[in-house]
Amino acid sequence: MSGEFHPPARILMGPGPSNVDPRVLMAMAKPLVGHLDPEFFKIMSSLQDLLRYIFSTKNVQTLPISGTGSAGMEAAFVNVVEPGDRVLVCVNGVFGERMADVAERCGANLRTLSAPWGKAFDLAAVEKELRNFQPKVLAIVHAETSTGVLQPLEEFPKILKNHPDTLLLVDAVTSLGGHPVKVDEWGVDICYSGTQKCLSCPPGLAPITFSQKAMEKTKGRAKKVQSLYLDMIMLGKYWGSERTYHHTAPISMNYALLEALRIVSEEGLERRYERHRRNHLALVAGIEAMGLSMFAEKSYRLWSLNTVSIPAGIDDAKVRKTLLEEYNLEIGGGLGNLKGKIWRVGLMGHSSSETNVLYFLTALEQTLRAQGFEVPRGAGATAAKEFYSRK
Ligand SMILES: *Cc1c(COP(=O)(O)O)cnc(C)c1O
DSSP states (O other), rough: OOOOOOEEEEEEESSSOOOOOOOHHHHHHHHHOTTTOOOHHHHHHHHHHHHHHHHOOOSEEEEEEESSSSHHHHHHHHHHOOTOEOOOOOOOOEEEEHHHHHHHTTTEEEEEEEEOOOOOEEEEEEEHHHHOOOOHHHHHHHHTTTTTEEOTTTTOOOOHHTTOEEEEEEOOOOHHHHHHHOOTOOOOOOEESSSSSSOOOOOEEEEEEEEEHHHHHHHHHHHHSSSSTTTTHHHHHHHHHTTTOOOOHHHHHHHHHHHHHHHHHHEEEEEHHHHHHHHHHHHHHHHHTTTOOOOGGGGOOOOEEEEEETTTOOOOHHHHHHHHHHHOOOEEOOOOOGTEEEEEEOOOOOGOOHHHHHHHHHHHHHHHTTTTTOTTHHHHHHHHHHHHHHO
């Protein structure tokens, strides 16, 4: 390969990465400074302030982990779970399963609570398991990207008030920046996310926040955190006032995240959530008008990740291939048990737009028609258009 490299400019409507505002790409092309340069320290402080705003928290220990969302997940568990600690993980999809795997690797005394894929957890079931098992950590996914389900967390402080020693650990990878995530109000002790979903930044960093209580558990460990790279105490010395070298921060990724977060704050969280909600509802109106149905239970649907059941007789892989090759459009297939059964359509951050909704519905209609699936002509886009004009 020689000459300049030109990747295609795809429309990214899968489970992430989402499309990135050109301002974010430009930020990555800016000159490097050193990771101990006073100018970089200013960038770090701004980043932390913006992350606190988006997580709705006052937690001092709020920073981007160098690594993708999975590194955020590892950092969350590896710091607070000591061998033998009781850990309760709620599993209703692939990312809950992954949390359980990570907890097990930390030597946890693991118990899982399951709910059907496509449904959220019932508060009473979680409370019962909390009482029976008295875990040190309760872990749950806020936005299950494998099923399209949003787990309401508003009521969690109620069930946790009788368990002052339990830490609430939440995966907000697909919700942060698209759905409200209220770390302090919901009593979340550890919350992590990723940059390439609703924050619309390339993959590479994992915003994370630890409460005072979570930091106390980390500091009170009998043995050091087994991961040097993800040790929150050491990271806190670099991201806190000491500014001690820990690892070379990925400078350009941090520039990108700063710009992405500035875009979020310019839009304002409430307006941003409303945009995500509206585009999701328009998409659902279009999907249903085409005679298709949504997979996730109606009252618990994510705005950022829409799961559509694949109709009988339709070739999943062929549809996605056609969308990519003929329409330059990426959507996701099902993961785990849901492979071949659902499509995952992301409306995250920059990708959550009216034009994307209309374009996707039109492209899907053409693609399904080519496979012999009867769709009233223009039904999906018409229904979405009507939805937008009503509101
Ligand atoms: C994407 C995702 C992850 C993993 O993030 P990577 O950036 O792929 O490492 C974890 N949890 C959830 C809910 C996700 O959607």
